[in-house]
Amino acid sequence: MASDAAGTPSAGDSEAIDVRGLVKRFGRATVLNGVDLHVRRGEVHAFLGPNGAGKTTTLRLLLGLLRSSGGSMRVLGLDPWADQSQLHRRLAYVPGDVALWPNLTGGEVIDLLGRLRGSLNEKRRAEMIERFALDPTKHARTYSKGNRQKVALISALASDVELFLLDEPTSGLDPLMEATFRECVKELRSAGKTVLLSSHILSEAEALCDRVSIIRAGVVVETGTLEELRHLTRSTVTAVVERVPSDLASIEGVHGLTLAGQRVTAHVDPAGLNAFVAALSAAGLRSLVCQPPTLEELFLRHYQQQARGNAKREHPTPGQAK
């Protein structure tokens, strides 16, 4: 079955994960409210969001552990709920909170999960245990959170699958192991595998990922390459000029203007950049630094919007247009 699907990619098959309008309710609480997520084959895709935004719920739905309340989902061209075991042969999952059987050793768990998945590459198993410096003879009850995570990671990375679903996989790892993990993800990408990496660590996503989706309060609010996302966002411009022009604040798209002597700092929309730099240039430009937004800023912008949104919901103001 797996070779069929891989050998004859149909029109909708170029996407490893194709989620449209996904809704999940638990009783009266709506956790996902129309999530759209598109992960192309062979890319490393970051799934970013603050705690409680719905990242783990989405991943559990993609695994068929939860049943969706609405919308459509295809993973590797299959329905996660109906074709569970067929799909799971082709993917590996690392949960955010890895719980192992306390009386099995790490080595036993790696082998068990590999066999249950249907593929365990012996060479890679040995290599990964070496690289992640795991002692496989220890019982799981004695492992720290980081070591439990290593067990799940090693078992996933040692299996021959097409898709990796990783839920905050580095949250318990030390910086050294985090670096090892990054290397492994890069190797997966060059091997043509697809990775969906849920995280709230932005530097990780910046270092590893081709594309990014940001989820907030159960809705994907932005998706695209980092370039594309930055394009939509204000750059920070810092300049030193001979004389400060008086009309800078009135230029369309200029925000948070601060003046300190001859130094000018402002956040500028892409649309206002031309007029702003022209005004500075006319004022005798001595130095100019234009910083693209970091992912951190993108993230914070959405997060603050959410906080403001919550405040609005608590104190509704009449006549709100947006």
Added chain:
Amino acid sequence: MSREFAGTGALVRLALRRDRWLLPLWLGLFALMASSSASATKSLYPTQASRTAAANVINATAALVALYGRIYDPTSLGAIALIKLTAFGASLIAVLMVFVVIRHTRAEEETGRLELVAAGVVGRAAPLAAALIVAHGASAALGLFTAIALRAVGLPLDGSLAFGLSWALTGISFASIAAVTAQLTTGSRAARGLALSSVGLAYALRAVGDLAERGPGWASWLSPIGWSQQIRPFAGDRWWIAGLPVALAAVLTPVAFVLRSHRDLGSGLMADRPGPSRGTLGDALGLAWRLQRGMLAAWLVGCIAMAIVLGAVAHNVVGLLTSPQIRRFMAALGGARGLIDGFLSAEVGIFGTIVASYGVAACARLRSEEVAGHVELLSSTATTRARVAASHFGVTLSGIAVLLVCTGAAIGVGHGLATGDLRQVGRLVGAAVAQIPAAWVIASGVLVLFGWTPRAVPSAWGILVVFIVLGEFGVLWRLPKWLMDASPFAHSPRLPGGALHVRSIVGLLAVSAGLAAAGFVGWRRRDVIG
């Protein structure tokens, strides 16, 4: 010293908050059970003569003596009314207190919640102290409520207090034992199992003691349940015996605290040794067997030991019969063989319910695996949902069958060795096999809860207790037949000696299969939730 106990008060409040429904419910249930037995007996035996006759029959029937103990004053209404609750009721309270103590000590440690608590201003000894305060307090309250309830239905004050005391002290004894076992193992399941097998052992020891000629024999004095009987409420009220359980608690409590202070949080007394670096487990069934085999082995050892002892005393039945009146009664029942069979069939029936409780524990493992997050990990592999459930359910059904076959054989061997007649082994294995379907129904019921209302899986224990109580007290309380028939145990054949109704066996098997199928359907349709 006081620093070791810092935060105990806050932990007591936390425990009471967590148990705010569980404890009052059980306390009320026990008090109600005692008082309704007392008032039912009063109307059942209105005259002094009828009470004495009934008491003499009970004292002369070894099966009843082994199960419930002796009535030390045949003229006492209270002693007759509460005979079924003296040893049997006390052992139920012992089980309850074991659950309470382990729940607030080792189980909290195992899940890591205690780590969160221990990081606050909480002394090392505080969690254990809080658990003991809650369990001992609950035992005392249970005794007091029961005494008040008994006095309220018209029993003498002294006896009511003595009976309440006997229950309270049993609870305190086994809470103390559980406090020690909680320090010995790293898993809460093993700690609970160890404490519960001490309850089983205490119950069996007192049965041996009660059956001894001119009882109680020495074995009764080794058993905290035996002590509670020997207080003899309503038949002498021997208050001084209360010193024995108090002394036991006074010895075990410091032992538990010393053990606690000599180990790390989360660890047992035994250090961890390296295990294999490669695994041989290949599928969900192998994993379920690996996770469950220890518990099954423990139950097997416990059941076989208890069965050999009870089998060995069965032939004493005849020796207990003295008065010509009783001998005529016996002849009507089918002679000595009939009486021994009656005793054996009662034992086999008891083991049917004991093994059913193994079934609840084993099948409920599915839910605890889900809560622990292990099912999430398993289900993310190519293993189907059905396989995950079938693995533990399969181990449960086979475990029930193995336990009952071995128990039947052990009763037979015990009985055969005592009488030199090993041909009985086959009959008793057959009798025990006939108890398998009812226990399977209980296990399948747990699967239904797991499939449809996973958070309600622990209520299976309550349902099991209700079925056992229906069987024990249904007739005494004159409950309607349909209600008593709701218990699967009511449909198990009474073997050896009784009739074997193939129809009811087939019926039980069909119900079990139907429940299991419903459970699988529910599990396939629902979310995996922690």
